[in-house]
Amino acid sequence: MRTHEDRIPPGIRLGVVRGISYGLLGEPEVFLPQVRALGAGTVRIFLFWSQIEPEPGRYDWTAVDHFLAQLGADVEAWVTLCSSSHWATIRSTDFLPPSPAKDPAVFGDFVRKVVTRCAGRVTYWQCDNEPSVPILFAGTPAEYVTQLKAFTAAVRESDPAALVVLGGAPPGAANGDDKAVFQYILENAEDDFDVFDVHFYGSAYEIPDAVQSCRDLMAAAGYQKPIVAGEYGGPVPFEFPAAFGHLAPVIEASGGMVGGGLPADWTNQTTDLDRRRPEHDALVALYARVDDLSPEVQMFVPDCPPAAAALLDRLHSRDVVIRNLFALAAGVRRTLCWNLGPETPDLPVTYEVMGFLFDRLRLMDYQDGELTHRYPAADTLELTAWMLRDATAVRRREVPDQPDLFVFEVERPDRQPLLVAWVRRPAVTGEDSPPVDFQWPWPAESAYGIDAHGKPLSPQVDHDRIHFPLTVVPVFLSANPVD
CATH class of the missing domain: 2.60.40.1180 (Golgi alpha-mannosidase II)
Incomplete structure (x- = not known):
């Protein structure tokens, strides 16, 4: 079996993801001071082709430069570049889902310019995210591999010291359709990435098996590479059997997009977030019954009773410690918590299924227009990062x-x-x-x-x-x- 060079900088680092976008849904902000205050040693942001090159040959470096201005040697940078474009990709959108480029060479030229702009400042470059999830990449495994090859060639030409991250593997990467996607990618892209990104949602106690399953997938392709955790977080509603019956009508109304295919008639998620999503009415009906819900469902409802909110805060805090210990014991040396906070003040995600599933995992929130309010899990992450500082x-x-x-x-x-x-x-x-x-x-x-x-x-x-x-x-x- 071939073992590739482990180029991840030495040591263990806990990190945080800013969110699903940076500077796309609002003006790019200064947020690295909050990241540093959490003790995070790695930060991940999402940038979109649509925001950097909105028209062929016209570049807007506002978000990129705003991010670079905040970086220092104390924090590793991880950038996930999403192939969403109105003019350059098969599916036209400025947000979700990213899709294959019409011309991989044009995509490669775009990546080359972005990486050159950031040369020496960004440690990890990722080509899209969770390519087995249709709302996050609307293309085939073969199209993803083609895009990854163009991406990697551009990164290595522009910044040979940088590492290429294979698009994140969601919790189902070891089974079902997700497994088939990653089997194909791993079999056809051995030389096109440096580290394998695995995402830890669902039961924290399944993390060791999830890591081993991904190692098994690489072994089946004849090689091994380091594993990192570009996202982790919990609890989420699908961890609780009592929530399944309440989730079913919401997910059905959304088009079955969570863990499933992209419906043929599904309209893109654009930066116009005020547009009502198909699951809106189902969530309105669910929230109206909040007083009748069990605690494990109630705690995910916005503005839920204080006792339920406090329960979620306690579970979230404990989860931060447990997921990190399981991941690190499995040999994962980079873990990034999802997520720092909403993309902008008053982000309208209350009546979207993804908001219901993941919005309560935020570590911080806006207060008087500033990202200053910390939830208890933020304090726990800071404590965990301090206790694990210098750990080997x-x-x-x-x-x-x-x-x-x-x-x-x-x-x-x-x-x-x-x-x-x-x-x-x-x-x-x-x-x-x-x-x-x-x-x-x-x-x-x-x-x-x-x-x-x-x-x-x-x-x-x-x-x-x-x-x-x-x-x-x-x-x-x-x-x-x-x-």
Whole structure:
């Protein structure tokens, strides 16, 4: 089996995705200070062909230059270039879905100019996103491979040090139609990418299997390349069986686009976001029944009761820790949280199925026109990034006869070793379960801790073992209070 050179810069970095676009739905803003405040070491943005070259040969560098002006050596840049265009692609749109270029050479020339503009400043370049999802790439696997080859040639010519990212693999990449798409791409594009992007939605406990499945897909093609996580986030409604019955009419009204094909009569999602989507009325009806919904559905409804909103905040915070530990233990060294916040103030996504599914995953929100309000998960990401700073390895330690006990050891050569642990319980009702008496070998005379919600803890050390009552809330345990 061929193993390609791992060119990802050394170390572990937690990052964040700005959103589905940057400077497309509104004026490009300064947002890197917020990213840095979260402790993120990598940031990903989406740029569209339509916004950079709206007409043949006429370039608008406003968003690109605004982004570059904010970058420094402390944050890696990842740019996903989306092939949406009114004039240059098979399907005419300025937003979604991107589609194959009419002429790959023209697309390559566009990519070459963008990468040259950013040479030396952007570490990762990605050709579109989730090419197996029709609303994110309206083309065949063969068309994607053709486009990827033109993209990669342009990137490597313009900035040989940059890395090319294979378009993100969604949670279903190991089965069904998604698997067939990625099998074809991996078999026909071995030399056309440097890292494989896998997205972690659905149950966090499936992350190790998701990583292994993608490695198996590459192995079947005869090679291995590094895996990164360009998106992760949870909880989302489809994790909860109680939500399925409520989601079905919404997804059916939308045209079945989530995880399915693109209906022949589906109209493009354009930058005119005030246009009513087909699922609007189904979501209006669902939200009107908010008081009758179960907590695991209720918490995703905009302006839901405070208790449901607080429940989602707690689940979201715990999820940030759990997904990162599983991914890092599986050998993934870059993880990017979806997402920093809405694209613009008052973005009208309330009555869109994608908004219902993913909007509550935002880390921040606008307040008085500025992206300043932080949700609890933002604080958890900052805490997790701090605790994992300078980490070189994360390993899960199995606990005999306790399969629901999850323990991870984190190597930090220049800091005290770190232990992260929690108990798996049902997401909504598990908070009421009694704690588990957690004991683990401990190399120091003292121990300090903090949980995923930022609460300081007081673990005990006795006879070279740490003792702590463990719950569903992940805890960070170290011998040093500042760690």
